[in-house]
Amino acid sequence: MRMSQLFGRTLKEIPSEAEISSHQLLLRAGMIHRLVVGMYSYLPLAYRSIRKIEQIIREEMNAIGGQEINMPLVHPAELWQESGRWQSLAGKELAGFTDRFDRQLVLAMTHEEAVTDLARNIINSYRQLPCQLYQIKLKFRDELRPRAGLIRVREFVMKDAYSFHTSQADLDQYYDQIHQAYLNIFHRAGIDVVVVDSDTGMIGGSAAHEFMLVCESGEDNLILCSECNYTANAEVAVFQKPETETQPLQPLVEVATPGQQTIEEVATFLGVKKNQTLKAVFYTTSEGETVFVVIRGDLEVNQTKLVNALGSEVRIASAEEVSANNLVAGYASPIGINAHRAGLASIKIVVDESVTTTTNLVAGANKVGYHLKNANYPRDFQADIVTDLALAEEGSTCVKCGGQLSLKKGIEVGNIFKLGTKYSEAMKATYLDQNGKAQPIVMGCYGIGVGRLLASVVEANHDEHGIIFPKSIAPYQIHLMHIGKGQEVADTAEKLYADWMEQGLEVLYDDRSESPGFKFKEADLIGLPLRVTVSQKTVSADSVEIKHRDHIDRELVRIDDFDPNPNQVEDRLL
RNA sequence: CGAGGCGUAGCGCAGUCUGGCAGCGCAUCUGCUUUGGGAGCAGAGGGCCGCAGGUUCGAAUCCUGCCGCCUCGACCA
Numbered sequence: 127m128r129m130s131q132l133f134g135r136t137l138k139e140i141p142s143e144a145e146i147s148s149h150q151l152l153l154r155a156g157m158i159h160r161l162v163v164g165m166y167s168y169l170p171l172a173y174r175s176i177r178k179i180e181q182i183i184r185e186e187m188n189a190i191g192g193q194e195i196n197m198p199l200v201h202p203a204e205l206w207q208e209s210g211r212w213q214s215l216a217g218k219e220l221a222g223f224t225d226r227f228d229r230q231l232v233l234a235m236t237h238e239e240a241v242t243d244l245a246r247n248i249i250n251s252y253r254q255l256p257c258q259l260y261q262i263k264l265k266f267r268d269e270l271r272p273r274a275g276l277i278r279v280r281e282f283v284m285k286d287a288y289s290f291h292t293s294q295a296d297l298d299q300y301y302d303q304i305h306q307a308y309l310n311i312f313h314r315a316g317i318d319v320v321v322v323d324s325d326t327g328m329i330g331g332s333a334a335h336e337f338m339l340v341c342e343s344g345e346d347n348l349i350l351c352s353e354c355n356y357t358a359n360a361e362v363a364v365f366q367k368p369e370t371e372t373q374p375l376q377p378l379v380e381v382a383t384p385g386q387q388t389i390e391e392v393a394t395f396l397g398v399k400k401n402q403t404l405k406a407v408f409y410t411t412s413e414g415e416t417v418f419v420v421i422r423g424d425l426e427v428n429q430t431k432l433v434n435a436l437g438s439e440v441r442i443a444s445a446e447e448v449s450a451n452n453l454v455a456g457y458a459s460p461i462g463i464n465a466h467r468a469g470l471a472s473i474k475i476v477v478d479e480s481v482t483t484t485t486n487l488v489a490g491a492n493k494v495g496y497h498l499k500n501a502n503y504p505r506d507f508q509a510d511i512v513t514d515l516a517l518a519e520e521g522s523t524c525v526k527c528g529g530q531l532s533l534k535k536g537i538e539v540g541n542i543f544k545l546g547t548k549y550s551e552a553m554k555a556t557y558l559d560q561n562g563k564a565q566p567i568v569m570g571c572y573g574i575g576v577g578r579l580l581a582s583v584v585e586a587n588h589d590e591h592g593i594i595f596p597k598s599i600a601p602y603q604i605h606l607m608h609i610g611k612g613q614e615v616a617d618t619a620e621k622l623y624a625d626w627m628e629q630g631l632e633v634l635y636d637d638r639s640e641s642p643g644f645k646f647k648e649a650d651l652i653g654l655p656l657r658v659t660v661s662q663k664t665v666s667a668d669s670v671e672i673k674h675r676d677h678i679d680r681e682l683v684r685i686d687d688f689d690p691n692p693n694q695v696e697d698r699l700l
Numbered sequence: 701c702g703a704g705g706c707g708u709a710g711c712g713c714a715g716u717c718u719g720g721c722a723g724c725g726c727a728u729c730u731g732c733u734u735u736g737g738g739a740g741c742a743g744a745g746g747g748c749c750g751c752a753g754g755u756u757c758g759a760a761u762c763c764u765g766c767c768g769c770c771u772c773g774a775c776c777a
Contacts (some may be wrong), residue, residue: 138726138738139712143770153711163769219776236777270701270775284777327777336777345776441774541777573777610735643737650737661736671736 127170127602128623129636134169136648146343148584149275151593155652164272164280166577171652174601175580176283180262182314182598183285183574186307190300192258192287197240199264203230205239209552214439221268233266238549238571241288245567246555252292255557255567256300260287262576274343276581277537283576291568292559297544301333304572308337308540315579316596317586319539322348323358325430331545331570338536339582348536349518353529360533361430363518366525367480368424370401376486376500378461383497387456389423392497396488400424404481404489404501406458408443408451411436416443416451420460420507421478421515422487428517435476435513459490459498460507466492477509478516539582540574593653594675600632603692605654607636607645610661618685619660622670626690650675658690 134156143160144150152158157172168176184194203222206212215235216222222232234240241259249255262285272278289304291297305321312319317339324336336359338348347360358364386395393400403423409432410416417436421427433440448455452467460475467473481487482503489501501507520533547566550556556564580599587594597603604626608619623635634654636645642661649657659671659680670688673680 135710135727136738137711141711142706142713145771265777267777269777271773273771278776282777439775538777575777578777639735641735641737641739643735643739645738646736647738659736663736 127634129634130638132170132634134171136651144275146274146277146585147588148277148343148581151584151588151651152275152581155593158276164269164278166276166279168577171601172580175595175599176576178599178601179315179576179579180285183262183311183576186311186314187258187260187285187287190258190303190307192260195244195259195261196263197234197237197244197261199234199266200231201234201240203232205243206232209239209242209549211239219267219269221266234263235265235267236284236571236573237261237263237286238288238545238569239553241571242549242553242555242569245288245290245550245569246553249290249555249557249567252557252559256289256291256296258287258289258300260285260572274345274581276577277343278345279577282578285574285576287572289570289572291570292557292565294544294546294568297546297568297570301542301544301570304542304570305335308542308572308574311574312337312339312539312579314598316583316598317539317579320348320350320357320536322350322536323362324541325359325361325434326543331543331548333544335542336538337540337542337574339539339586340534340536341582341585342535343585344535344537346536346538348534349522349531350534351524351527351529351531354524354527356524356526356531358518360518361428363522363531364514364525365516365518365522365531366528367422367516368401368523370399370484372483373485375502375505378501378506379499380491380496381499382495383457384495386497392488393423396497396499398488401484402487404459404487406453406460406490408448408453408458409440410443410447412439416447416453416473418453418458418460418463418473418475419478419515420475420481420509422480422484425478425480426517426519427478427515431513431515431517432476435511435515436474454490454492454494457490457494457496458492459501460509461489461498461501462492463507474510475508476511476513476515477503479512479514480516482512537578537582537585538575539579540572542572543570545569545571588653591647592651595653595655597655597692600654601652602632602634602654603656604631604633604690605636605649605652605657606633606660607649607657608660609642609645612662612665614665615660615662618665622658622660622685629691631690631692655692656690 136156137154140150141153144153157169159167219235220232224230265284266281269280272280289300319337320340321335321337324334326334349358349360349363383392383395386392389400389403389405393403401422401424405421405423407419407427419427452470485502486500489498491498522531524531550566555567557567559565584593606623608615626633653675655675657673664670669682669684671680671682
């Protein structure tokens with residue numbers, strides 16, 4: 127490709143809309159263009175990379191028996207009602223429209239429903255199982271707040287794969303194969319990922335893992351053990367809660383704590399540690415019910431764990447909801463709460479297990495200015511649910527090995543789910559087993575955000591001058607240019623370009639008469655793996671100058687000795 | 701949806717407080733010179749100053765409403 131013909135324009139300055147490196151560089155290199163927030167056009171250079179990423183994905187999915195298909199972008203709303211997801215997603219991430227016949231249609235945000243419909247129509251027998259289908263397909267998600275360029279967008283291409291099995295055991299072993307295929311894909315694309323335990327969220331199922339690029343601009347919080355292999359999304363991370371010395375139970379005593387509302391204040395005022403206090407936090411469920419959450423003062427509530435314990439979405443209760451429930455902010459506790467709230471509907475009490483193993487805690491007295499000392503579970507209060515609700519943090523202790531956990535940011539580039547029979551049961555996708563008996567198909571689903579992967583590769587592979595593309599997904603392998611005056615220089619470059627094109631090499635040829643500095647800067651910005659320069663100096667030595675994007679040094683090589691085939695040139699990034 | 705910030709040429713910005721010819725740099729076009737790290741000179745084109753209404757002799761500037769963009773939060777692959 128001649129750069130004089132290439133569609134796209136590089137920018138010297140960073141567009142004000144871009145905050146993170148990948149967004150800035152993709153914009154500056156003229157690779158992407160925003161139509162509106164969360165919707166991007168891919169220009170020729172970026173789209174070549176995208177196609178290479180897709181090809182890597184195809185190869186790895188095909189290698190484990192995947193068959194590529196293509197399902198519709200627009201679905202009838204009934205399909206989503208049938209799976210039961212309509213209720214929680216319609217009008218949120220799931221956007222739609224009404225057609226001229228007044229039928230309700232939705233834009234697919236994922237394809238579990240569509241593929242389950244396909245499976246129930248095509249799969250009848252255990253003989254057809256297991257199988258795996260995948261597609262590389264547009265999705266639309268009506269995100270509240272798209273951000274960070276290609277990282278979180280509303281319209282995006284996703285590789286989504288679905289596998290079908292006769293048993294959980296068969297799914298389990300295939301899940302491991304998918305896991306390995308994903309590691310291969312990300313490695314080949316040029317990034318190192320960390321696989322973490324994750325929440326199953328709106329997709330559902332029994333287990334899930336996320337593939338994360340650890341990087342500062344990520345929006346997920348990861349908990350990683352420094353000693354062993356424990357890794358988890360902070361949403362689900364478990365940890366060893368600091369233990370406190372068990373003491374003989376003391377009788378409840380009311381103490382005046384005027385103006386002391388926060389855990390910090392109360393602990394300091396009474397001269398106890400934060401882990402000797404009891405924290406009360408209020409949430410409201412999507413059904414409008416207020417929930418009273420109790421956790422030890424040194425710990426924070428993990429909202430995802432709470433949602434999973436309740437089986438309902440929650441948000442922090444508003445001040446109005448707290449007072450309407452006759453809860454005294456700053457002084458609330460579960461002790462005597464029913465008597466205190468006499469006349470109101472009973473409130474659900476959810477207790478973190480830490481509270482049940484700690485003795486003689488300081489708790490609120492349900493009246494302004496007073497706390498209770500020596501609160502003990504279950505002597506003084508009861509719970510509707512006791513479970514792990516605590517949020518793992520930097521420095522928490524690993525449950526597996528006792529090592530120290532650290533908190534890192536990450537970009538989720540892929541995820542894998544064991545769906546089990548969630549969709550097949552809801553949508554009656556069954557097969558006949560060896561005994562002629564109908565059984566629900568056991569399913570798994572697996573996603574990779576293609577555009578997000580491109581952005582992640584750039585995020586992980588760049589320097590202050592620009593992108594450093596791995597060979598595997600570089601738009602072109604060679605950035606050829608001529609610099610300086612002289613017909614012989616231009617002719618030599620033209621000849622090399624013609625020869626290499628004939629050999630089928632991927633060459634981006636800067637045939638413009640710009641200054642050397644301009645061309646070098648632009649080459650660094652675009653970041654192709656190998657730069658080949660023709661100048662007076664090189665021509666007079668029958669040579670070209672080569673420079674690898676990820677090296678500093680340059681090298682003169684005789685043209686006759688130079689094999690530009692990417693497999694022949696030094697291979698650092700794969 | 702809550703908080704904060706910002707909308708002026710393709711990109712980056714000044715001008716807004718204190719109303720009075722719409723500017724600068726980069727990019728683009730023409731010509732000449734230049735050619736190893738985003739060249740120089742001369743000239744040219746490009747604007748509904750986010751949109752609508754209001755105040756005023758006069759509005760980019762003041763007032764009202766709306767829209768869009770960015771960041772944080774909420775939420776979420």
